[in-house]
Amino acid sequence: PRFTVGLTGGIGSGKSTAAARFRHHGVNVVDADQAARVVVEPGRPALAAIEEHFGPSVIQADGTLDRAVLRKLVFDDPTERRWLEQLTHPLIREEIVTSLAASAQTHSAPYAILESPLLIESGQSELVQRICVVDLPEAMQLARASARDANTLEQIRKIMAAQLSREARCAKADDILDNSGSLESLNAQVDALHAKYVQRASQS
Numbered sequence: 001p002r003f004t005v006g007l008t009g010g011i012g013s014g015k016s017t018a019a020a021r022f023r024h025h026g027v028n029v030v031d032a033d034q035a036a037r038v039v040v041e042p043g044r045p046a047l048a049a050i051e052e053h054f055g056p057s058v059i060q061a062d063g064t065l066d067r068a069v070l071r072k073l074v075f076d077d078p079t080e081r082r083w084l085e086q087l088t089h090p091l092i093r094e095e096i097v098t099s100l101a102a103s104a105q106t107h108s109a110p111y112a113i114l115e116s117p118l119l120i121e122s123g124q125s126e127l128v129q130r131i132c133v134v135d136l137p138e139a140m141q142l143a144r145a146s147a148r149d150a151n152t153l154e155q156i157r158k159i160m161a162a163q164l165s166r167e168a169r170c171a172k173a174d175d176i177l178d179n180s181g182s183l184e185s186l187n188a189q190v191d192a193l194h195a196k197y198v199q200r201a202s203q204s
């Protein structure tokens, strides 16, 4: 397979921001969240299986999955959650692999990026040759995540608690983007990593 770098980090760390800079260099960034949405689109077998299992309440009037309802159904039920994950995780992985394989045809850069908030937790890191972590102090993460969207501080803290700790994530990193500074500083770090990955890709 092609040289692929996994890009990860906690909520509000700056993954999307860093990914945009990699794209600016002609790199194909495959988004794991996007893949997770695609596999349950109307017409996909997974959506029919979910409807059969959980009933019609999980389908909205326009035929798309009602994520809020589904989330409530699996939230406090580990058995149901496992059922859902065993259905969707292999499909998400397949979708990611297909998108990564298309990179060579669609993008100029000699490597691709897999952007995933749960790269390490989900086992998707098996699909990549290197792990790049966007890192910043947890207090800044909380501040940026809460400034960006409607989640309350309490909700963001909960999401952070379900993700790897900063220390555990950084321990798995081959490269670290320090996003505690300005956007210009982040972009300059991405530019340097891009040059390094181009070289790595030509050697692999």
Ligand code: ATP
Pocket (backbone or CB within 6 Å): 009, 010, 011, 012, 013, 014, 015, 016, 017, 018, 117, 144, 145, 147, 148, 179, 180, 181, 182, 183, 184, 186
């Ligand atoms: P999530 O996993 O929650 O989707 P993310 O890791 O993709 O988040 P971003 O959306 O890229 O994070 O960044 C979070 C917020 O912080 C955004 O509003 C973004 O504009 C802002 N941000 C990112 N980097 C910086 C920076 N260096 N300085 C100031 N603000 C920043």
